[in-house]
Amino acid sequence: MSLMLCWGIRKRKLIMLKEKFFEQNGGLMLQQRLSSTEKGPFETTKIFTAKELEVATNNYHESRVIGEGGYGIVYKGILPNNKVVAIKKSKFGAQIVPTEQIEQFINEVILLMQINHRNVVRLLGCCLETEVPLLVYEFITNGTLFQHIHNKGNEAYTSLSWELRLKIATETAGALAYLHYETNTPIVHRDIKTMNILLDENFIAKVSDFGTSRLIPIDEDQLSTLVQGTVGYLDPEYLQTSQLTEKSDVYSFGVVLGELLTGQKAFSFDKSNNVSQVLAMSLLSLKDDDQFNKFIDDDILNDGNMEVIKEVANLTKRCLRIKGDDRPTMKEVAMELEGLRAMSKHPWMNVDHLDTEESQHLLGAKLPINPYSGYDLECGSSGATTAMYDSMQTQPILNPFDDGR
CATH class of the missing domain: 1.10.510.10 (Transferase(Phosphotransferase) domain 1)
Structure with a gap:
């Protein structure tokens, strides 16, 4: 009984932490902007949950790492519909970010999501339930x-x-x-x-x-x-x-x-x-x-x-x-x-x-x-x-x- 209680408390804390990160990273603002904008380029845009990306990357297994740089790590992710994506995860922990900078970040994400040019890698969505936002891109296959x-x-x-x-x-x-x-x-x-x-x-x-x-x-x-x-x-x-x-x-x-x-x-x-x-x-x-x-x-x-x-x-x-x-x-x-x-x-x-x-x-x-x-x-x-x-x-x-x- 005590184990179930501990598990329930831990799960509730994790949910609350995800909600905190989502709000802290501008998730509510992004949801509002997307809902108030004509669909068009946003038809394929998605706000991913942390769980979805964990499953897509096999819990960020090292075998899914496809690149690493000074800023962070990029993983190969496979979505439930078998679509292959690239998921960028920052190495750096979250910092207290002023409200105006969160708004600037959300504005830039929205604009980049609208870019639909055959010679620009497409930003498919993001996840804001993590300490630092994760960005999800189309996967390109043939190197640089x-x-x-x-x-x-x-x-x-x-x-x-x-x-x-x-x-x-x-x-x-x-x-x-x-x-x-x-x-x-x-x-x-x-x-x-x-x-x-x-x-x-x-x-x-x-x-x-x-x-x-x-x-x-x-x-x-x-x-x-x-x-x-x-x-x-x-x-x-x-x-x-x-x-x-x-x-x-x-x-x-x-x-x-x-x-x-x-x-x-x-x-x-x-x-x-x-x-x-x-x-x-x-x-x-x-x-x-x-x-x-x-x-x-x-x-x-x-x-x-x-x-x-x-x-x-x-x-x-x-x-x-x-x-x-x-x-x-x-x-x-x-x-x-x-x-x-x-x-x-x-x-x-x-x-x-x-x-x-x-x-x-x-x-x-x-x-x-x-x-x-x-x-x-x-x-x-x-x-x-x-x-x-x-x-x-x-x-x-x-x-x-x-x-x-």
Whole structure:
């Protein structure tokens, strides 16, 4: 009898604790927002219970871990309908969070749930009954762009042709342009890198990991915040001024283009010689075609249209300009890559005469969402298998030994 009583008391305490966390994490606020919003993109959105995610991950068994970074752990989860998802669980315990920050977090979750772009990893829902909110994402199966470029010789990853690299670059640029311009509240990703570009079974690019993203109020041009990001990809202007703009993503995307062109990592450090190499600086130092050709990845030298490759290299250098105002916008980058991709397929085409509307199709439809302001909270990450979820870490910018991920 006493055992039953103890069990009942313990169960009641656990229920009360879950209710406390749910309210503390803004659960009631999220429920109210979702119920007062037209269904649309929320048809597949769900507030998961702690029990549902425990069952989905076999109680967070170590065999379900598919990635681990500085921020937390990502598990592979299998829902009752056999849908496979990625569940991000923070390593850090809960802290007392001011009410206004909880509201900002809920606003950001709602906005990210509304993003429905084929080249952005979809946030499916969250769980607020735990000490720290858990975020649930679609599961992407084919690794990261980083793995396919840099893990040569590993049978698990495919050597990417130039045609495939150009497609992935075009899709990624389209997704970023969509986030910058096609949402009522512009979203700056802030940590664009090849580890955060996932590939599905058809090698369709999926931009992931919004763990360091920031939503920029529509009445402000810049957002001043603590500098975060990854060595080798950080916009030097942002690093100097702490002013975040859409052009910060443009710079990081320029580094991604550089990796696609050269097969080299964004940042590398040779411990034996105590020498580091920053890919962006190496690309900007190239003076002529001979130097350029020596820098190009051997896998694409005989595989691609050299004229198109050179045009992409020129675009890369424009993205890497020191001053943000001198860089193109992501919308311009996406349109140019779409044109170059078309020209690569049909060399007789004049890129200047491409149908503008056709070039813009990657940018997606404008979301019918209300603008919010004042966001300064991190949201989740997402991923695929094993090392790809390591991308969720917000890496310290002063770590010179980072491998570029």
